[in-house]
Amino acid sequence: xxxxxxxxxxxxxxxxxxxxxxxxxxxxxxxxxxxxxxxxxxxxxxxxxxxxxxxxxxxxxxxxxxxxxxxxxxxxxxxxxxxxxxxxxxxxxxxxxxxxxxxxxxxxxxxxxxxxxxxxxxxxxxxxxxxxxxxxxxxxxxxxxxxxxxxxxxxxxxxxxxxxxxxxxxxxxxxxxxxxxxxxxxxxxxxxxxxxxxxxxxxxxxxxxxxxxxxxxxxxxxxxxxxxxxxxxxxxxxxxxxxxxxxxxxxxxxxxxxxx
Amino acid sequence: xxxxxxxxxxxxxxxxxxxxxxxxxxxxxxxxxxxxxxxxxxxxxxxxxxxxxxxxxxxxxxxxxxxxxxxxxxxxxxxxxxxxxxxxxxxxxxxxxxxxxxxxxxxxxxxxxxxxxxxxxxxxxxxxxxxxxxxxxxxxxxxxxxxxxxxxxxxxxxxxxxxxxxxxxxxxxxxxxxxxxxxxxxxxxxxxxxxxxxxxxxxxxxxxxxxxxxxxxxxxxxxxxxxxxxxxxxxxxxxxxxxxxxxxxxxxxxxxxxxxxxxxxxxxxxxxxxxxxxxxxxxxxxxxxxxxxxxxxxxxxxxxxxxxx
Numbered sequence: 001x002x003x004x005x006x007x008x009x010x011x012x013x014x015x016x017x018x019x020x021x022x023x024x025x026x027x028x029x030x031x032x033x034x035x036x037x038x039x040x041x042x043x044x045x046x047x048x049x050x051x052x053x054x055x056x057x058x059x060x061x062x063x064x065x066x067x068x069x070x071x072x073x074x075x076x077x078x079x080x081x082x083x084x085x086x087x088x089x090x091x092x093x094x095x096x097x098x099x100x101x102x103x104x105x106x107x108x109x110x111x112x113x114x115x116x117x118x119x120x121x122x123x124x125x126x127x128x129x130x131x132x133x134x135x136x137x138x139x140x141x142x143x144x145x146x147x148x149x150x151x152x153x154x155x156x157x158x159x160x161x162x163x164x165x166x167x168x169x170x171x172x173x174x175x176x177x178x179x180x181x182x183x184x185x186x187x188x189x190x191x192x193x194x195x196x197x198x199x200x201x202x203x204x205x206x207x208x209x210x211x212x213x214x215x216x217x218x219x220x221x222x223x224x225x226x227x228x229x230x231x232x233x234x235x236x237x238x239x240x241x242x243x244x245x246x247x248x249x250x251x252x253x254x255x256x257x258x259x260x
Numbered sequence: 261x262x263x264x265x266x267x268x269x270x271x272x273x274x275x276x277x278x279x280x281x282x283x284x285x286x287x288x289x290x291x292x293x294x295x296x297x298x299x300x301x302x303x304x305x306x307x308x309x310x311x312x313x314x315x316x317x318x319x320x321x322x323x324x325x326x327x328x329x330x331x332x333x334x335x336x337x338x339x340x341x342x343x344x345x346x347x348x349x350x351x352x353x354x355x356x357x358x359x360x361x362x363x364x365x366x367x368x369x370x371x372x373x374x375x376x377x378x379x380x381x382x383x384x385x386x387x388x389x390x391x392x393x394x395x396x397x398x399x400x401x402x403x404x405x406x407x408x409x410x411x412x413x414x415x416x417x418x419x420x421x422x423x424x425x426x427x428x429x430x431x432x433x434x435x436x437x438x439x440x441x442x443x444x445x446x447x448x449x450x451x452x453x454x455x456x457x458x459x460x461x462x463x464x465x466x467x468x469x470x471x472x473x474x475x476x477x478x479x480x481x482x483x484x485x486x487x488x489x490x491x492x493x494x495x496x497x498x499x500x501x502x503x504x505x506x507x508x509x510x511x512x513x514x515x516x517x518x519x520x521x522x523x524x525x526x527x528x529x530x531x532x533x534x535x536x537x538x539x540x541x542x543x544x545x546x547x548x549x550x551x552x553x554x555x556x557x558x559x560x561x562x563x564x565x566x567x568x569x
Binding site: 056058077078079081082083087088090094095096097098099103106107108109110111113115117120127130131134170171174 | 437438439440441442444445448449451452453454455456457458459460466
């Protein structure tokens with residue numbers, strides 16, 4: 001890959017997570033470098049989504065720590081993660097269904113809003129100016145994702161592929177430094193997948209956003225990622241650039257060899 | 261015709277007040293998924309505070325103007341409701357994040373008892389009155405159009421107007437401001453809201469504050485109609501069928517549900533009452549709610565309940 005990866009921005013050390021007696025993740029360590037596209041792959045139930053949920057603080061691992069830009073987090077939570085510049089999308093789209101596309105994206109600007117409740121309540125100068133500023137930013141994201149035609153449509157009414165795109169849009173509206181994508185192409189047709197691939201690469205390219213993504217589609221993963229982590233039954237069985245991972249016998253038997 | 265209109269208007273005005281109570285339920289349910297059993301206690305607590313403050317101010321501070329005393333008392337009571345909201349979040353809700361709905365329901369039941377207990381021991385158990393200068397005498401309108409004109413209860417009219425304005429303001433707040441948007445986001449999906457950095461705790465304090473404010477307005481209006489007494493806590497029961505009818509998650513539902521029940525009560529009392537012996541007003545709302553529970557449990561405007569199998 002020609003892209004330049006930078007310093008280590010996110011480092012996970014010996015993360016273990018279990019739910020009761022079920023071990024979801026066992027002693028997993030890997031790092032993510034700035035500006036790279038880092039994929040996490042593995043068969044169903046390998047712990048990929050759990051991994052993402054640990055990074056973004058939804059799950060709190062029993063052991064291990066998360067080092068984000070040199071700062072240690074043993075207790076991450078989604079709010080802290082968002083403040084630290086991590087945004088994410090969801091495997092089962094978690095958009096605000098009652099709102100239209102613009103409002104959904106505007107919620108992504110929430111952390112950047114400085115005016116207080118009282119000012120907002122009276123729609124005072126500062127609040128108003130700010131709202132317009134954020135709105136302009138949201139329009140940029142809308143242009144970027146080519147969803148101008150559905151700006152005012154309630155997201156509940158959009159087809160699946162577009163909802164996925166709006167989900168990405170909300171994450172982008174936060175102007176994240178790290179973007180976590182949970183199966184961004186699951187359930188899409190070939191054309192939608194190609195679009196989504198293009199958006200992911202463009203985000204990485206134009207904004208320099210670091211991307212961590214989970215994906216089932218091997219062709220896609222090998223195509224767009226710089227480095228790949230392979231999980232199986234909650235353990236890490238492979239880590240490296242796509243070619244190295246493809247050649248790893250353990251990975252082949254666990255994942256590529258199986259009929260997926 | 262004149263008589264029917266009179267009944268209809270009376271029903272609409274009563275309905276607006278039911279909406280106000282129901283709104284308190286809906287606000288909290290939307291944002292935190294909790295059915296707030298303490299809404300009635302909050303109405304009582306707020307009304308008690310308002311009644312006592314407005315009586316204490318002239319006595320202790322020598323504020324003579326009734327208008328000024330009422331205004332200050334209202335602000336103080338409002339501030340008190342903010343404190344209550346903050347305490348509820350700090351002491352109760354914060355520790356119950358992601359718990360079962362039933363657990364939260366029981367917690368609000370506990371809050372109700374605490375509020376009633378603290379309220380009556382601080383403010384006393386007598387029947388107090390709130391006098392905010394609501395006009396009591398009825399008035400005739402449209403005497404030219406109908407024979408005998410329409411008899412309108414001025415107090416109900418003013419109350420309905422206040423309720424309508426409050427509901428309108430809340431709707432604007434929810435639709436147009438960044439905080440309102442964050443509130444709707446939390447209501448829609450907790451997890452997604454957290455992941456984009458909306459602080460759940462602060463949102464809950466805001467929601468309970470708003471619900472407290474709604475309780476205060478409801479408490480003042482009902483209190484000045486019925487007097488401030490312990491039974492005011494049961495006024496909230498009137499809001500129950502309204503939210504079942506309108507849907508627990510819908511603000512317009514609370515308004516329209518309230519109006520339907522208000523009108524239904526009055527019209528059926530007047531027109532069906534003589535046939536089956538009257539007293540319909542007391543049970544009409546609950547019958548209607550029961551029918552809705554049987555055939556359309558999500559209410560008129562609530563989100564359809566779909567379970568993934």
